[in-house]
Amino acid sequence: MAGGDFGAQKEWLWRSAEPKASYDAIVVGGGGHGLTTAYYLAKYHGITNLAVVEKGWLAGGNMARNTTIIRSNYLWDESAAIYEFSLKQWEQWPDELDYDFLFKQCGVLNLAHTLQDVRDSQRRINANTLNGVDAEWLDPQDVADFCPIVNVSDDVRYPVLGGTLQPRGGIAKHDHVAWALARALDSMGVDLIENCEVTDFIKDGNRVTGVVTSRGRINAGVVGLASAGHSSVLAAKAGFRLPVQSHPLQALVSELYEPVHPTVVMSNHVHVYVSQAHKGELVMGAGVDSYNGYGQRGSFHVIEHQMAAALELFPIFSSARLLRTWGGIVDVSPDASPIIGSTPVENLYVNCGWGTGGFKATPGAGFTLAHTMATGEAHDLNKPFGLERFVTGALIDEHGAAAVAH
Amino acid sequence: MLLLTCPWCGPRDETEYHYGGQAHVPYPEDPAALSDEEWAQYLFYRDNPSGPYAERWSHSGGCRKWFNVVRDTRTYDFLAVYKPTDPRPEIEVTR
Numbered sequence: 001m002a003g004g005d006f007g008a009q010k011e012w013l014w015r016s017a018e019p020k021a022s023y024d025a026i027v028v029g030g031g032g033h034g035l036t037t038a039y040y041l042a043k044y045h046g047i048t049n050l051a052v053v054e055k056g057w058l059a060g061g062n063m064a065r066n067t068t069i070i071r072s073n074y075l076w077d078e079s080a081a082i083y084e085f086s087l088k089q090w091e092q093w094p095d096e097l098d099y100d101f102l103f104k105q106c107g108v109l110n111l112a113h114t115l116q117d118v119r120d121s122q123r124r125i126n127a128n129t130l131n132g133v134d135a136e137w138l139d140p141q142d143v144a145d146f147c148p149i150v151n152v153s154d155d156v157r158y159p160v161l162g163g164t165l166q167p168r169g170g171i172a173k174h175d176h177v178a179w180a181l182a183r184a185l186d187s188m189g190v191d192l193i194e195n196c197e198v199t200d201f202i203k204d205g206n207r208v209t210g211v212v213t214s215r216g217r218i219n220a221g222v223v224g225l226a227s228a229g230h231s232s233v234l235a236a237k238a239g240f241r242l243p244v245q246s247h248p249l250q251a252l253v254s255e256l257y258e259p260v261h262p263t264v265v266m267s268n269h270v271h272v273y274v275s276q277a278h279k280g281e282l283v284m285g286a287g288v289d290s291y292n293g294y295g296q297r298g299s300f301h302v303i304e305h306q307m308a309a310a311l312e313l314f315p316i317f318s319s320a321r322l323l324r325t326w327g328g329i330v331d332v333s334p335d336a337s338p339i340i341g342s343t344p345v346e347n348l349y350v351n352c353g354w355g356t357g358g359f360k361a362t363p364g365a366g367f368t369l370a371h372t373m374a375t376g377e378a379h380d381l382n383k384p385f386g387l388e389r390f391v392t393g394a395l396i397d398e399h400g401a402a403a404v405a406h
Numbered sequence: 407m408l409l410l411t412c413p414w415c416g417p418r419d420e421t422e423y424h425y426g427g428q429a430h431v432p433y434p435e436d437p438a439a440l441s442d443e444e445w446a447q448y449l450f451y452r453d454n455p456s457g458p459y460a461e462r463w464s465h466s467g468g469c470r471k472w473f474n475v476v477r478d479t480r481t482y483d484f485l486a487v488y489k490p491t492d493p494r495p496e497i498e499v500t501r
Contacts, residue, residue, distance in 0.1 A: 232454040243450040245427070246479075290425035291408075293479050294456045300407050301421050334450045391446040 013183040014058070017191035022219035023051045025373060026211060028198050028234065029226035030054025031063040032174070032359060033351055035181040035192075036366025037224055037373070042188045045374035050190045051220075053213060055197035059178030062228050065328035066359040067251050067273065067285040069264050071108040071169035073128050073135055074401040078384040079337065080131035082364040085381055087168060089363030099180035101173050102278050106263045108169030109138070109147060111313070113158035113269040120400055121164045128166075136165045147263050149316050156312050158270050171264060171275050174359060201238045207346040208238065224349045224373045226365070229294065229329025231352035240344040243390050244331040244353045247288035249404075250298030252306075252325040256280035260316065270309035273404070282320060284310055287404055288330060288356060298327040330355050335395040336402040340368050341378050341386035349373050350387075356404040411487050412465040413473050426462030428452040429474040430494060456480055460494045 025041055027034045030052045041047040054060075070090055072083035094100055112118045121137070128135035139162050140152040152160045182192060193215070202210035202217060210219035227234055232242045261276035274284050286306035289299050303325060310317055333339060333353035338361070340351045351369040354361060368382035378386060389395055408420035434440050434448055453459065459479050464472045476486040476497055486495045 230456070233456050236455075241447075241451050242454070243446075243452075245452060245454050246456075291477070291479075291482075292454060292459060292461070293482060295480055295482055299420060301419075331454075390450045391442045393442075 013179050014186035014192050016058075016194045017051070019051065019053070019193050019196060019213065019215050019218050020191065022210075023191070024049040024220070025222045025224070026050070026218060026220040027052045027224045027226055028211065029061075029228065030058045030192060030194065031061050031226065031228060032059065032178060032181075032362040033228070033365040033369070034226035035059065035178060035185060036362050037226055037351070037369045038185050038190050038366075039181050040367050040370035041374060042185065042190055045370060047374060048189045051193055051218065052185070052190065053193045053196045053198060053211065053218070055195070055214070057194050058182055058192060059175065062328040062330065062358065063174055063178055065251065065326055066174060067275065067283050068171045068174050068277075068359060069108060069169070069266075069273065069275065070103070070172060070360040071166050071264075072133050072360070073108070073110070073124060073164065073166045073169070074398055075124050075127050076396050076398065077131060078396050079398050079401065080128065080133055082368070082381045082385070083361060084131065084133050085367070086361045086364035089367070090172065091168075093180070093363065097180040097184055099176065099183070101176035101180055103170065103172040104278070105168050105170040106275075107146070107165055107167045108264040108266065109143065109163045109165050111143070111150075111163040111265065111267040111269070112161050113267065114161070117269055118161050121162070124401060125164055134166055134168050136167070138163050138165050147261070147265060149260060149314050150265060151313055151315050158312070160313075169264065171277070173278060177362065198234060199237070201345070201348070203239075203345065206344075208348040222347045222349070222373050224351065224369050226351045226369060228352065228354065228358060229331050231331050231350060235343070235350070238343070238345050238348055242331075242339065242350070242352060243387075244333050244339070245292055246294060246329050246331050247291070248293045248295060248298045248327045249285075249288045249330045249356055250302065250325055250327040251283065251285040252303065253277070253281035253283050253323050254317075254320040255323050257282065257320070265313065267309065267313060268400075270312060272306045272309035272313065274310060274314065281323065282317065285404070288332065294329055296327050296329060298325070330358075334390065335397045336399045337396040338365065338385055339387055340365065340382040341372055343387065355402060357402055408482060408484075410463060410475070410484060412468060412471075413487055413489055414471055415465060415468045418465070418468060422465060422467035424464045424466040426464055426472065429460040429462045429490075458485055458497055462490070
């Protein structure tokens with residue numbers, strides 16, 4: 001199929017299905033992770049009597065709100081494994097799904113602004129290299145050569161002391177990713193049920209046997225939760241707690257400009273991340289709002305901070321005009337790593353806690369949740385990411401490599 | 407931006423405050439008696455409701471005192487502000 005144009009689709013890529021009375025498996029949440037989970041359940045586990053239930057419209061939640069950055073340069077082995085697995089899937093998905101979703105490996109550059117930043121960054125490069133993840137150190141002149149619009153002068157509050165570059169990182173067009181997956185699922189006979197909110201769970205003792213939805217009761221042999229910011233709300237309905245807190249996270253875009261920004265630039269220290277969308281908008285994000293919230297809007301002072309940082313790094317943006325801002329709700333775990341695995345309720349599995357960084361992991365999240373739902377066992381990739389780590393203390397502390405304050 | 411009323415200083419912008427998470431989470435009375443599971447609950451598990459939530463804020467840019475509020479996490483409306491020694495007020499939720 002020809003991709004890359006932004007024209008209207010000639011035909012619907014998927015049908016919005018009516019719920020049946022019963023399925024072998026139900027995935028709750030029709031975002032990127034939910035669609036991918038269903039895709040791998042059908043592809044690798046032969047489960048096609050399968051439904052994805054979504055309270056709104058397909059991929060209209062955080063999948064439509066994120067800044068589309070893809071990278072795998074995490075610090076710890078467990079994280080490198082699942083994020084690098086994901087990146088490898090991103091590299092083959094356009095062919096596999098026969099859909100060009102504009103995955104552009106323009107590189108991701110994480111800047112360092114303090115001596116400690118430099119040390120942490122170089123440590124991460126070493127860790128990445130040992131894990132087979134591509135990573136390079138750029139000094140300030142290399143940064144200027146690679147991305148000429150970055151201000152590398154000494155004459156700023158937090159000068160650029162260098163940065164780590166992952167050349168294979170980049171961006172993709174998130175809507176197209178969702179449409180590609182939805183089309184594949186539709187062709188495999190999977191039901192995508194929109195406007196279908198899960199309001200409760202049906203249980204037999206401690207075993208889940210279905211879901212109660214705004215469109216009726218649906219029985220299921222196994223249920224997987226992939227509902228991001230609302231995971232703990234659903235968990236509470238199912239009768240257990242999750243160690244996550246939901247926070248607003250916002251992003252914004254400028255008007256459309258000629259191509260000026262050749263890569264993705266992220267800065268932990270002054271805290272902004274910037275790329276240029278295929279269409280031309282400058283896409284910028286920052287950290288989460290400090291307080292818990294489900295309101296899908298963020299605070300203005302966060303935008304002020306992020307704009308101040310953007311202007312110090314990119315003086316060329318001083319005349320750029322803001323087109324729109326938007327907010328989504330992310331579920332933040334104590335160690336800034338996801339939770340993928342079994343829950344205290346039998347046959348009910350969860351994928352949550354991705355915080356601000358779920359988009360890049362869309363393939364790995366779905367692959368591991370599908371494996372765990374189908375087999376009842378964690379895959380090697382998600383074994384370290386179970387709920388039990390909060391009891392054993394085997395946390396995977398990725399606050400540094402998460403690169404976004406949360 | 408939220409407008410939050412410090413019990414001692416009055417209404418101030420959100421930027422003067424520091425968020426402290428869930429209120430009324432007491433330190434374990436007998437820490438040595440806790441199982442690993444109970445420690446995990448104390449350290450890592452907090453409520454995360456979509457609706458009224460009792461939480462702590464500190465007026466870090468002002469009097470530097472901690473206090474509690476009940477805030478609706480759907481609307482971000484502050485439903486009650488009270489001193490840390492006071493019990494959580496009863497609030498009727500209409501929504």
